[in-house]
Amino acid sequence: MNSISADRPQTVIVTDPTAKVMFTGETVSLACDIRKGSGWRYSWSRNTQGRLESLYARATESQQKHILHSVRESDSGEYLCQGERGQNPVIQSFPGTLVLNVSGEKPWPVITQNPPSGEIYTGERVTLSCGFGGDPADWEYLWYKDILRHTVPNTDSSRTDGSSFTISSAALAHSGEYRCGAARGRKPFYSVYSDPLTLEISEVFPAETVTLRCVIQGSSTDWMYKWYRDGQELPVDKADSSSVNGDTYTILSADQSHSGLYTCRGELTRRASVHSLIGSSATLSVRGGKPKHVLTQNAPSRVMYTGERVTLSCGFGGDPAGWEYLWYKDPLRHTVPNTDNSRTNGSSFTISSVALAHSGEYRCRAARGRKPFYSDYSDPLTLEISEIKRLNNISSMISISADRPQAVIVTDPPAAVMFTGETVSLACDIRKGSGWRYSWSRNTQGRVESLYARATESQQKHILHSVRESDSGGYLCQGERGQNPVIQSFPGSLVLHVFGGKPRPVITQNPPSGELYTGERVTLSCGIGGDPAGWEYLWYKDTLRHTVPNTDSSRTDGSNFTISSAALAHSGEYRCRAARGRKPFYSDYSDPLTLELSGEND
Template identity: 45%
Template sequence: MGDSTQWEYKWYRDEQELPADESDSSRADRNIYRIHFVGPSHSGKYQCSGRPTRGTVNSPISDPITLTMNWEIPKPELSLDFSHGETYTGERISLSCRVRGASSGWKYLWYKDRQGTELSNPDNSRTDGSSYTIISAALSHSGQYWCRAQRGSFYSQYSDPLQVDIHDLPQALLTLQSGWTDLFPTERVTLRCELQGDSTQWEYKWYRDGQELPADESDSSRADRNNYRIHSAGPSHPGKYQCSGRPTRGTVNSPISNPITLTVNREIPKPELSLDSSHGETYTGERISLSCRVRGASSGWKYLWYKDRQGTELSNPDNSSTDGSSYTIISAALSHSGQYWCRAQRGSFYSQYSDPLQLDILGKLVREKKKLFTDAVMISD
């Protein structure tokens, strides 16, 4: 419209002309209408028109601008943008401040532990509009936070306080869940990585001899994803195992756990079977014990016993008992004669069968005849 000094201006609210004393009448910026202190009476549809200085006709009325006046000073909402419950050192944390339903133009101010003193911008933090970001959380970042919004010379209320608690990442604990550290080919073992809290809040990493294992080697089912299973031990499995955890959707890992070292023997073991007897021959009525042993292997074995054929495990008749690595015949009978085997079981793993042991039970008549013959020899001597 040219130089504003060539025009005089009229102002309207809801199509009613406003008194001249409500407008800014200074010559320098008389085309500006200022509301110095907003109140309920200022809501409405504002328009203006102009007339040339010393002219007699007004310009067409302008397009309207509608101002709405809220009845209360706004109180912003403060929230923590984080996907899991606990917040740990080293993680990136963002706080968000928002004036709900209000128009743009806000600047946000941030406070910690007390209102009134605005947060500075330390090296590991930054303020960006409505967000306050801690790039690498430390224990010292724990505390109460507030925000408020500013627009021009106007300030919102303070938000409600938000308590932020930063925790040290817990130490991962690696345990042997099932199986043994001294393994044989095809044997199974399960390792468990344990961290404080619900295991579903964590993602897990596994290491062997300091090298991270591929994810497809671990059990990734949600129910027990903190387990690492070896389903069939082989030459690639010996080594020192460790684990670490990371909060779900987090960015930092816990300290690496204690190690557990697994060894894998080259061959499936073959137990040794022996007869615990102080004399060469065995007679009816005597107590007999057979012993089975996996030489040099760790504990955890259950022993199985067989007679006359492999594959069909011995039952436990009234006059016999199995006790760990021993099979005891309490009172030998002629029917106990035959070939015996044993083998060892640990979980779902089985050893080889032992070599067979032939057991011959002699009757009382044989023993009496031998005794008479021995006595006769002694008399003749």
């Protein structure tokens, strides 16, 4: 027995997210909202091509929401919900309906820029907007610069607000590629990333030509523009308008006097009383001198070998946007041409296979603008190319230079003798050149055994943990760099001696043992009896729990412990031991030496 009341309430379906269009993969919540009464039981159905299909077996109070997880296009359609309450009679609400549209592709946002794309100078305000061209409801917008790992944070000079990202005062650091994305829902559903928009922020240098454009919302072709610097109107005769609408102000040769805040406003030519609001503004900062570029070299080696690859980079620590780079070798009359084995690419100049003819002094400078503005020349960088001799009988084409560098093995700790249990580091040191790959081998009874499968840059050090006597022997390291030809260093060698027991130091006394009196000076020395290199010495008195501290009258210095003015309290048994290495290796304790102090000899 169903009953229909005269004031039968209306059901409304509310979506979360609250959008007209959903996208495949989103989670969508449909809520059945009945504002009148309580105790409703909810039923859901779906209209598929005119056929009404129930989504639940019966109406229950727990079914107020119908959740669609990871929706697909096939979930599109008309959804109906209705409430009922009571028993005999059952009171029903009017049904609520909603047409759900599911799009098969993720939304693709688009970035727009205001002012429109063009040259932007330091100090200007610029706003980037992220838009879908569809329903913006419930989206949270995310902004990225250069990399997609981290979102752009809010700072004093840049801030996000809804779908906009505003830089209030552009700086060189704001140059870069910007992307945006959006997310919505409790379990976030993400759009794809937008295509990148590149911001190029330019500094102004003396003698450059600068053009500013006045942007007025809803501007008319009938505007006449006025320009102001720091609030003072600029005379018309100094404005060189380069556009039909007269909306540009051009500084032909900038100097520091042109620095300041530029603003503009429009006035209708046929209605002089009608003025626009203040238009766009820009803070212009003119630097005190021309930029001077700095040349760097990769690999950073003074001497290169024929056949190696080298890249020179031209930079000035500022914004590289808009610069074209020019390269010179020896004289400054002609730029360096591109050839089969040397080529410029942006701010880089790469020689893929150096030859003796590439030796010489290199400089660079840069230019930008339609009427080119040139930077100063860089200081010179000298390339020295050494000739190599090829060993034709080696299939991998190993090359040996006349001034082939020598590899040296350096030990840590820096000692000729090691002891069982110590950790020993062998480092392959090649002082000339860079980019070396290191190989290690060991000579055991005349048989040379490779310690690694191949040479790599990470193998500069070979570490021996907790050495044993069996680790004694001859070790060799060698460096190689480049490809076809491979350039090799002379190998370095070292004979490692490992002793089977811990060293036991011996204490000696100066003056030699005998009766000591208060006030006398006495020095105890701790000797290992072998190579003292790298050892740190520890002193103990009576107990081995604590080391002897430095005081006004007693002090350690290397392997010595000196009492400058002996007192009765200095009487006792003294021991020493030694430690070395980053993870300390300790010697045994010495045998004790007893000091007996007597009162003054009358």
